[in-house]
Each structure stands twice: as C-alpha cells, then as structure tokens.
Amino acid sequence: MKRVHTNDLPANSGARVRLAGWVHHQRHLAHISFLLLRDAGGIAQVVLEGLAIRAMALELLPETVIEVVGTVTASSQAPGGIEIHDPEIHVLSATTSPPPFELRRPQLNAQLPQLLDHAAVSLRHPRVRGGLEISAASVLGFRSTLDSLGFTEIHTPKIVGAATESGANVFAIDYFGKPAYLAQSPQLYKQMMVGVFERVYETGPVFRAEPHDTVRHLAEYLSLDVELGFIEDHRDVEAVVRDVLEGMITAVATHAAPAIALLGLDLPVVPAEIPRVDFVEALLLVEEATGERRAGEPDLAPSDERWLSDWALKEHGSEFLFVEGYPMVKRPFYTHPMPSRPECSNSFDLLFRGLELVTGGQRLHRHADYLAVLDEETQIALSGYLEAFRHGMPPHGGFAIGLERWTARLVGARNIREVTAFPRDLNRLSP
C-alpha cells in the first residue's frame, strides 16, 4: 500500500490508507483515545477504540515514528474535518525518553538558547519548521526570478587568500600551512563573473567574525547575491531588486501557504515602483521630525531606519524604501561615486519594516579607477580580481540579501536565530 501524507487525506475519503510519521500527541478519554500523527504534510487525528490498541498506544512516547493503516473518515468534530478510523499501528522507530519540550503545544515553552541547543527536536515544531519553509520558498523565488531575467548561477570559493574586502571580522584558516580566510561575501568573484556571463547570482554561505552578539547578526549566513553588467547606473540594479523581492514573495505565497496560514502572516506587497529617498534628504526628514541633529551623519542609525520605514508606509503606502546616495566614505572601495556629487555614491540600501535588508549599488568598472582607490599592497593581493578590469568590464552593479534577516522580518521574529536552523555566533558552534 503506497504511503499517503496527512494533507492528502481529504482526497482519499473512505479509503484505507497507509500513513507514517511521528506521534505528536495523544489524549486518552474513558472509552476512546486520540493519537495525533505528524508528518511533512501536517497533522492527522487517529481514533483509537478497543483496549488492545489503546494499551499499545499508551506505551508510545511522543516522537515515536509509527506507521498507521486505517480508514479515512469524514468527521465534523475532527480537526480538518477528517480522521482515521480502525487503525493498525506499527512502530518504525521506538524512543526511550520524552523530548526536552512538548512539541504538541501551539508555542514551544522554552527559551531560545534551549531551543537552539535541542535543534534536532525544536525544528520539528510546526511553527519553527514553518519559518524554514518560508526561507526555502524565498530562495526558490529568488532563483526562478533571476533565471527568467537571463541570469546564470555561479559558485565561487569560500576559502580566499586575501582578507582585503574589509580587513576586519574575517575568520582565519590554516590552509595546508598557509594563511587563508573565509569569504565575507562573493563580491569580488561575482564582479569578475559579470565579465563572463553579464548577469550572475549566487546563493551561498558567507562568514563574518562578528565580535558582538546581537539579535540581527550571525557569524555565518546565507547571502543571496546578484551582479549585472551593462547598466546605466544603480537604478537598473534597484529595478532587479524590486522584481526579485516580488518573485520571492510570490514563491512564499505559493510554496509555503500552510506556513503562512499557521503563522498568521500578512505578506508585504511590492509596489510597482519602490519609493526612494536620497540619503541627505533622509537625514533631514528625520531631523525635522525628531528634532535630533542628523545632518552630516555618515550613516543611518537603527532608529533612523525605523523612522524612515514608518514614513514610507505613511507617505507612500510601501513597506519597502530605497535610501540612495550614501556617502562614499561609508561604502566599500568598489563603490561607484555619484557623477553629480562625487562625495556621494551610486549605492543604496533597501529598508524593509524598519531594518536594512538589501545593500547594493553601482561598482567601479574602469581599471584606472581601481588603481586610484587601492594601495599598492592591495593591488598585488587582488591582482586576479583587477585583471577583470584591466581587460574590459562593462558598467555594472549588484546587491545582496541576507536570507535569515529577510525571513526574520517576514515572520516577525525578534531574533534572527529563530529562523536559522543551526545558527553560528560568538557563543554558539553546535549543534
């Protein structure tokens, strides 16, 4: 008998089927018992009648893996309107101790560190699993949108010889006795690959030796990276950001619908044109509204980002806002200046629900421009990268989205670790 999943039961009403999954919970009443079976599709109620099977079920600890053969029966009282009658139960994998917390509860009753310590169990909770389903669907939407826009997927090395993109916060490796580092981003490689494919993306881990423990930083996260050539300026990059976000949200709505329903989420709408504000103007807006001196600041404070997000929602009805033209002094060396105001940059951040979600912009593409901003030592360390510009690179730009940060915003998680299967930070290296 071919196995069916719990979410396939409505299509099998009246039939005898084989289910398999985990014992999620049991309730034993005077003359009847109910066993909730959890599988990848959801949860089904199995009705146990008769002493023998009820006695057998009493022995099953939560998370025991069982197979159930039974009859699919419509029932107005059952959750989902359907339940399993006349079951035979067969244990596939016994357990000898109860889980560290009760997965049957609507919310896990434990602190985050405990949940993370016991990830093998806590990730099975439908709400926690739901966050990861939304992550998976987001990445699917990211890739399928870019595939349809003529982008090619690339895979670039995570072990690099030079820690030069930004000297701080890199992890050092012993590479066959030589010093090497974990890549903080695929930035330099994705630019080189624009010379090959014009439009590229990568979904891969990046590594930041963040020396402080915050709710929005991880030492390792998944970076959704995009780079494209033959652009006019950063506005062409922003247009791709917009389409990618829409594709991600559409994929979440399509492929993670049960998780959206379970978590009770409102998915954001991406406007046809995401509103924009110039960095200098943004500071003035905040200053005017709050009375706090902001003009001349080189960057937005977290409170500024929250204020601007609220403002975009009120003023433009958008949960997304591009802040453009950040001062060159705060952007990395490959940033292209704004032609009309060279102390500002053709770069942007995208704010989403009060937080910076995407960073991007136009890059330098002329070899001479790179020689002008890099010292001789760095030029030597980056010679393989600079060779791309020596031999013809088109105007180009790109952006990156941190997957965990995106998912955290989408589900309203206060801590990025709530939507990361196995987070890595200053204090956490396992499981």
Added chain:
Amino acid sequence: MKRVHTNDLPANSGARVRLAGWVHHQRHLAHISFLLLRDAGGIAQVVLEGLAIRAMALELLPETVIEVVGTVTASSQAPGGIEIHDPEIHVLSATTSPPPFELRRPQLNAQLPQLLDHAAVSLRHPRVRGGLEISAASVLGFRSTLDSLGFTEIHTPKIVGAATESGANVFAIDYFGKPAYLAQSPQLYKQMMVGVFERVYETGPVFRAEPHDTVRHLAEYLSLDVELGFIEDHRDVEAVVRDVLEGMITAVATHAAPAIALLGLDLPVVPAEIPRVDFVEALLLVEEATGERRAGEPDLAPSDERWLSDWALKEHGSEFLFVEGYPMVKRPFYTHPMPSRPECSNSFDLLFRGLELVTGGQRLHRHADYLAVLDEETQIALSGYLEAFRHGMPPHGGFAIGLERWTARLVGARNIREVTAFPRDLNRLSP
C-alpha cells in the same frame, strides 16, 4: 533604444538595433573590416566600411567593451547567416593592454595553470564558459527535480565544532579563539533535517583538506546533497538518484543547448532502471576478465571502476552503473548494514563513464545502533546530532553528487579544474 543580444539578431532582421559586448576579434582586409562582438548570447559579425570607422576600430584592443548601433542584415557569408551593417561604435570601457591569451581561438592556447591564474580572462572563452553553463543548468535540474518530488531545500552550517565525520582532511579555523572546522559534508545536518521535513536537499560548498594533487580532487567543491526518510532500504534512494540524474541531463539539454553544441557533446541517456551489480560480484567479474586477484579487496580500484563502466555499457547499454553492498569496513559510521549479510552495507556508488560520481545508501536510524558504533568521546561531541535519533528518526538514506566531477565527466574534461571557475587545491588559493 533597448539593447538586444547577439542571439536575438535573427528575430530583428532589417531593424536598427543596439548591441553591447566585448571586442572578440577583428579582421582588416584591403577595403573592408570585420569586428566580432561577443556578448552573453554569442558572437556577431559587424561589418566596417569607410576609413573613419575602420581607423577607429583599429585602435580597439581585444576585450574592449563597446556598444554598437547598426542594421541587422541577412548575409549568406556571415557566420550564423546574419551580420551588422552601417554600425556606429561607442566605447563603454577601454583597455590598455591585450589579454594574456587570444580568446578568439577555438581552443585556448595555454597550459591549465596559466588559464587558472588568469581566470578573469580565460573564463570568458566560449568553451570554458560553456562548461560553467552546463554546471549551472545541472544544478537547476537537480533542484527542480527534487522540488517536484516533495523535497525541501536546507542550508546547514559550514563551520562546525567537531571534526568527527572522518577525522582526517579537515581545515581548522580560529573561531573566536576556539577551535572549529570546515564541514566536509552536510551529512549529519541533512540527516537531522529528515526529522523535520522528511525529504531535504542542499547545494553548498564542502571542504576537504586533500593532501595530494590529483585531476579529480579539489579542496573545496559544490556538493549536491539529498536525504530522505521513510524508505524501505537503499533501493528507494537509488530511485531518487536515477530521477535526479535524468532531471539534470534534461535541464542541461534545455538550458545549455548552445554549450552542448559548441562542445559537441553527446548527453548520456539514463535508463528507466540503472543496472546494478553487487560489490562482491563486481570484484569477481573484474578478476575473471583481467586475471588479476580482486576477491577480498575492501574497495574498487580506479581501474576496476573503468572496467565495470565499460562492462555496463556493453552488457546493459548503460553509461551508469550502481555498485551495491560495499563492505561495512570501508563505509562511514552512519552506514546501515545489509540485513542478510551484516559485513556488507546497504550502500552504493554510482559509476559514470569510468568514475565514481555518486555515493549513497541507507543510514542507521535507531539510537541504540549509533551508541553501539560510536565511542563515548564521539557521542559527546555529536550529542546534538544523536538527539535526533534519541527522539524518533524514520529509516532514511541519501546521496551526494560532486558538481565539478559531474560536469567534468559530462564535457570530457581530463582535469576537474577545467570546469571549476576558481579551483582550490594544495597549491592554489587565488584568484
């Protein structure tokens, strides 16, 4: 004027269009010149007439990035039957020195180390780029097949606290002053995630501190990993391998057709049922054919794999062959033994064109079985992993495909580095 790509020219015959790309090559005859423009879509011939534009073009080094506005004109003599007349040329990005080798040649005229040193340029060669297009399409086919089979994508950490899967060949990291390691595979995590999603896959980098330099090993490569629960045994895993391979080949045929044509490749056909041979029987077959003593060997030698691949092609008309039942002694600790012959395993390798391409099998799923094979120290180091089995894991198994090795076999590359954008090995850490 919206830019068109060179592969869109046939659809624009007679129109005035804007192209952009790299100066691939020029030929100057007495009264006429030809400029080949390369972009992501291919190569187009631009016909230059008149002294001014021919003189201007003479100044353009190969790999200069230009924009061309011209008229699409059918021409029986032009490559592809179409060329650009009456062009205006505008330089987007000038170059000051010729590339280290001539990209215009059908084959790059340089040794592999030189090509790898100058990856920023060599990857632009249509044949080299073609290999990476085939890689990208393969990964697309891998994911789309698994998506359609109900698998969920996962992202597991590459920084791990214990180097316990196999002690040797790990890279050590300084993790905030604590020792940590780069993951050799997502094996332990993908198993844990079977407890969450039942069926999972991951496409991510893995790291092996391979101390020897061979044509088929890299220190970092992309591993296509699959794990699925509620299996009967390893045969259910093999069925997924088969479908995934077919999906990858179909995606290559669909999405990398120009590369297939350029490289003149014959794509393999995946039989409805991939032939199988038992490990012990395989050794006997080789022994019988070659006269060399093989019985009792714990593993196949590379020459055995080549002989068996030839045999499968002759005997079964298949370029793929499963070798099943490897001795337990050669397989990792999580390997499930064969119930009828416990010294053998429910594991397999897939041979493709003479080389092991996939390794997989059924894993242990009972907590007690893990306690029996792991010493106490390892049990402590892997406690987060073992917790999954303590709390109910279904029978499960999985497999992994090395992307670069797959692509190398498909294109007939002798060295895996020929199809790796930025390979990492004992001696190479840049670019």
